[in-house]
Amino acid sequence: MARWEGNARGRLEQAALHLFNEQGYDRTTVAQIAQHANLTERSFYRWFADKREALFGGSEDLEKHLVAAIDAVPADTGALPTLLAAFATAPEVFRSRAFLRERSAVIAANPPLQERELIKLASLSDVLTAALVQRGCDRQTARLATDIGMAVLRLTTERWMADERAGFTQALSTSAADLLAVTADGVLPGSVPAQET
Amino acid sequence: MARWEGNARGRLEQAALHLFNEQGYDRTTVAQIAQHANLTERSFYRWFADKREALFGGSEDLEKHLVAAIDAVPADTGALPTLLAAFATAPEVFRSRAFLRERSAVIAANPPLQERELIKLASLSDVLTAALVQRGCDRQTARLATDIGMAVLRLTTERWMADERAGFTQALSTSAADLLAVTADGVLPGSVPAQET
Numbered sequence: 001m002a003r004w005e006g007n008a009r010g011r012l013e014q015a016a017l018h019l020f021n022e023q024g025y026d027r028t029t030v031a032q033i034a035q036h037a038n039l040t041e042r043s044f045y046r047w048f049a050d051k052r053e054a055l056f057g058g059s060e061d062l063e064k065h066l067v068a069a070i071d072a073v074p075a076d077t078g079a080l081p082t083l084l085a086a087f088a089t090a091p092e093v094f095r096s097r098a099f100l101r102e103r104s105a106v107i108a109a110n111p112p113l114q115e116r117e118l119i120k121l122a123s124l125s126d127v128l129t130a131a132l133v134q135r136g137c138d139r140q141t142a143r144l145a146t147d148i149g150m151a152v153l154r155l156t157t158e159r160w161m162a163d164e165r166a167g168f169t170q171a172l173s174t175s176a177a178d179l180l181a182v183t184a185d186g187v188l189p190g191s192v193p194a195q196e197t
Numbered sequence: 198m199a200r201w202e203g204n205a206r207g208r209l210e211q212a213a214l215h216l217f218n219e220q221g222y223d224r225t226t227v228a229q230i231a232q233h234a235n236l237t238e239r240s241f242y243r244w245f246a247d248k249r250e251a252l253f254g255g256s257e258d259l260e261k262h263l264v265a266a267i268d269a270v271p272a273d274t275g276a277l278p279t280l281l282a283a284f285a286t287a288p289e290v291f292r293s294r295a296f297l298r299e300r301s302a303v304i305a306a307n308p309p310l311q312e313r314e315l316i317k318l319a320s321l322s323d324v325l326t327a328a329l330v331q332r333g334c335d336r337q338t339a340r341l342a343t344d345i346g347m348a349v350l351r352l353t354t355e356r357w358m359a360d361e362r363a364g365f366t367q368a369l370s371t372s373a374a375d376l377l378a379v380t381a382d383g384v385l386p387g388s389v390p391a392q393e394t
Contacts, residue, residue: 078379078382079379079382080382115312115315115316118312118315118316118319119312119315140355141375141379143351144348144349144352144379145379147344147345147347147348147351148348148376148379148380150344151341151345151348152341154340154344155340158337175341178337178338178341179341180380182276182277182342182345183277183345183380185275185276185277185278
């Protein structure tokens, strides 16, 4: 097979994930990943700074996609519905369900990768908050809506990955309903004990 | 002044924070911190693994305190109200407002410290979720309630730090009301566009 570069990035991601799962993240080298994808190490470094980043390429795609999707929501939409409408389009840039499931398993098995994932998610939150502020939302509301939206997104993705037949939009609706159930359960100001400090 | 060890930990935290602010985090050494607190380096290492941890001692106190506070909430209370009731008691273990404000400034100025803070907050979330599960809450609801609760706690702490006259419980009530306003703004399942993937 020739060293054909079509979809080099996707092939490198697949190869990396396959090897991380098969022989462990720490024992996998960039040389092995490139070889498995039938590409050169040089091609690898054209796409990724290091082997770790082969797991996080999707985060940047998602970030860009969601900012564009937020901009496309009608201007008079509230902060949280704006985020949920944008999230509903996320599968357009998702890797396959099988890929994301394997990726989760690799990350769950490796604390430094978990930390990297936290940082990427925090960066996504910052970007989404900024996009809401850009639309005229005040910063505090934008931040709160983003934190809540990210909680719904996390639950949605978990559900969607766990069940092969689950549609993403359906999982998103179920998770939004769960959000309402959790908040309906008594968070009114008066429900907080009235001791003062 | 004798090398009196009373409240050594608090003095070391204060000394570290003072020096981080005055001369920068990177340029501050453990030797300088110990000297500023009129203690030995050996005392420092009795309390902290390294200079970074002098900023995060409060996180562990808070974690332990909140787990105990959750256990003290009546058993039939919902997940989110349980967390909010526990959060209302958080000032019992807080450092002073001035300390927390300075600490925030040091962390905001240093990306590796921001990452450390993210990791500590994620660890706190895990512990709170586990405490809710322990009380009989299902894992998904516990996780969602914790994510939402942490969003409210973040906003509350921001408010409380920013305004010297703000009571913590009052800030918590205001933030809980903000949560209701954000979620009331149209997250019902039907409000998510009905495209399927």
